[in-house]
Amino acid sequence: MKKITLFLMLFITLGSNAQEIIRTKKDNDLKLSSLPYYNYGKGLGITSPDSLFQFNIRFRIQNRVTYFDNENQDPYFEGQVRRLRLRFDGFVGNPKWLYVIQLSFGAGDVGVERTGENLNVIRDAIVYYRPSKKWQLGFGVTKLPGTRQTVNSSGALQLSDRSVNNMRFGIDRDFGFHFANLNEVKDRFSYNFKAAVTMGEGRNWTTNNPNIHVIKDDNGLSYTGKIELLPFGTFKKDGHYFEGDILREPKPKVMVSGAYNFNAKARKASGQTGDLLLEARDMSSVLLDAIAKYNGWALMATYMSRTSKDPITQNPLDATQTRAVFTGHGMDYQLSYVFPSKYELIARFSIQKVANEIRAYSPNTDQFTLGLNKYIWEHALKLQGEITNETLQYANGNSLKNWYLRFQIEVGI
Template structure:
């Protein structure tokens, strides 16, 4: 971090000196479909006088405090910087060749540092070739074309976190190749097709060489045309769509010989398993109203793996399915009320290890500068139903401030 900060300050100084340079975005709008990042403007930009390279600098942070009451435990609170990100993007030599780099520094992003494990500072490091407005090819580490809530930037969420189903069934970031065919039109039928071939082990994996790949495909259909300001990449109708907009999407992934309990995420399994994931999404926005629904599932044959040196030590693929339902309304005063209900059911073969869960969330958000600067309050209740018939209720109350450029 000490090395990054001087570079960041240097970039700020260069950007200030270059403010008289005219930055053209006609050929390079940086609409990178695998790396959505909600921003009100364009961050800080620097273009060389000969237009051979362009650099945009953005940052964002989330500061939060949470009061937690888990049944059977003493009440507690948690205060932390939940996310702290730096993003750099632009092009080199030609606007058709783009790059994007995103670094994370908050403990919740990086994770606990363990001996022999990589430090997860790198979130995205990807190179793009975009020959025209329809085709996009990329190579590197970034988000896969998965469920809608994961593809959204965490900075574009209405509530302070994604749902319990996203936490368990998402396919997240990975290293590999992607090809996207994009057909977005403002007022007529549109569709997008996105594909990926990746390692399947998640970001920053170097523990061992791979003998399997993950194959991912996604189709997005927009019957009434594209959303205003790429509204599929942020929650809520802050653009106040003048006409109803709808997106329907379906994604599938087969992760062959995966090594982790959730594919790209989770603990290491004792044996590799092949997993299949299905993700369906629907979004409707109109005049301040936004409704979203999602279905996610994961299956695997024989999901439980056993430590060969200790039969009591097991690791299992998290198999099951879940549904999310989310509804919100944005008042003209830029206050928004949000409600979300999620159900999660684990498959029978891991039922004794994980509970079925229902989650209820309500939230109030004040947008000061759209999603780039907002205040969020959230109350969430979890109902857990265990294999032996016992139940538990946990809840938390949270306040969060998000700011970025």
């Protein structure tokens, strides 16, 4: 039994080493622009003896407990596995043909089960053709080139969740064609162009529920374009793909970016996400952000907005039933410092203003969070604690003040 165990360990080690050799020789490290995750190390990989197939597996989990104290409600505790992900990637036949698969199993990932709707465990399922280090073309479902916090993996965040603005204004995942032109150089001006032409309905969503009003005029597509500028060159170990200056940049590093998305005849309140609308609507999103890192300090600022010509939709069979496109704008400001001991202090302030046309449907929101993290193995093994205060301002003049206290452990490979 010991001999078999040693043989298997040796086999996996050789497979992982072969993976490194092939990636080095072929100049293909799977650094794809839309990879929606941060990694420390390479995971567990196997390459076939003829080098025609490569398979790599990773996982990560986020376990959390939260104490909620919302105004006009009794306080309560909540414990859950917020995220449980399996990820597979590699190539088939030729390292220029890559695949990326990511599956989710946490309740917060797959959503509430509804009659007639698929249980959506697929987060990413995409095939890439990468003819050179600069160019990549993908077909399938993955993240659109939105804000930096949206594109970053949830496993690479400093706080347990993305901001309230990213949740409502983010463009997230979609199925279709994804393109990127990468021009990143160390210590020199760098830039990236990214684009996507997709279905506009979010990640692999389908429904055959007869109780849901089906929009007939829903044959529009979503068009996304983005430019990223790195005036001082690339960050250490692709540091613009994870939050916080955990690597303590020895020189100041900055990235600014701008993205635009037009979703024609969208069916959901936030384009790719949100509740179903009662009529199709065109909507436009503008997404701007900037990040800076130096010597343990990290700063991030983001602006997001969504507009629609007529955001209120109405059920043609029942005029009293209406739903609204989530329009308005929001701003996030995030500042942190990582001590040499790998403890980190972080503060985030978010302001969300909904458009006047939908004030009756959604409140304005201000949210402030303070966090304390301990990085044991970069973002792959960390302890996170945070306290958040939230103020909701309603159109009738009423306001609610909520807050929560949370502890989370993340582990992954």
